[in-house]
Amino acid sequence: DAGITQSPRHKVTETGTPVTLRCHQTENHRYMYWYRQDPGHGLRLIHYSYGVKDTDKGEVSDGYSVSRSKTEDFLLTLESATSSQTSVYFCAIRGTSGGAAYNEQFFGPGTRLTVL
Amino acid sequence: TQLLEQSPQFLSIQEGENLTVYCNSSSVFSSLQWYRQEPGEGPVLLVTVVTGGEVKKLKRLTFQFGDARKDSSLHITAAQPGDTGLYLCAGVGNAGKSTFGDGTTLTVKP
Numbered sequence: 124d125a126g127i128t129q130s131p132r133h134k135v136t137e138t139g140t141p142v143t144l145r146c147h148q149t150e151n152h153r154y155m156y157w158y159r160q161d162p163g164h165g166l167r168l169i170h171y172s173y174g175v176k177d178t179d180k181g182e183v184s185d186g187y188s189v190s191r192s193k194t195e196d197f198l199l200t201l202e203s204a205t206s207s208q209t210s211v212y213f214c215a216i217r218g219t220s221g222g223a224a225y226n227e228q229f230f231g232p233g234t235r236l237t238v239l
Numbered sequence: 240t241q242l243l244e245q246s247p248q249f250l251s252i253q254e255g256e257n258l259t260v261y262c263n264s265s266s267v268f269s270s271l272q273w274y275r276q277e278p279g280e281g282p283v284l285l286v287t288v289v290t291g292g293e294v295k296k297l298k299r300l301t302f303q304f305g306d307a308r309k310d311s312s313l314h315i316t317a318a319q320p321g322d323t324g325l326y327l328c329a330g331v332g333n334a335g336k337s338t339f340g341d342g343t344t345l346t347v348k349p
Contacts, residue, residue, distance in 0.1 A: 223335030
């Protein structure tokens with residue numbers, strides 16, 4: 124158990140509204156990730172963080188922003204939600220075995236977001 | 240962009256049968272992971288393979304990394320209903336980022 128929680132677990136919102144998803148970890152891991160999972164697309168990286176206030180874009184970052192003001196919290200914000208952002212969002216941390224060469228991911232339970 | 244193709248996309252078998260899932264790419268990876276995901280939960284790491292030709296066994300699951308570190312397979316012997324789930328492979332590139340395959344949905348019927 125990597126001690127990762129996500130909130131909320133489920134959210135329904137309307138197009139054009141801002142949405143923030145929270146990922147919280149309890150084990151002081153440096154690397155944190157946000158993925159989205161859609162049928163037929165597997166897991167796709169949105170943004171990741173390699174330390175407090177250090178973040179970078181993934182392959183599907185358009186329409187998303189992130190912030191990390193504390194080691195334990197990584198926030199994902201949809202500034203103006205669209206229906207195409209309906210998805211299941213997973214937060215992950217990088218495990219300590221093997222570092223970057225292994226990049227073993229430990230995932231939270233996910234947030235199911237529906238944008239109407 | 241590094242791509243990983245998994246096959247088959249769906250697999251439905253009877254309890255006790257054997258099966259193999261494949262993960263293929265044209266790219267070389269520094270390592271490759273296999274994950275299993277159950278409905279409503281996040282993926283759970285099963286194994287990491289690092290060396291070309293490496294074989295790892297986890298009870299009834301056998302994982303193999305291709306000699307050129309471009310592909311991998313997962314073989315399950317005598318499948319059980321508890322093996323049901325989505326199996327994902329993920330290759331790690333030079334920048335330390337993971338590329339996930341689209342997954343294989345396995346259903347094992349009692």
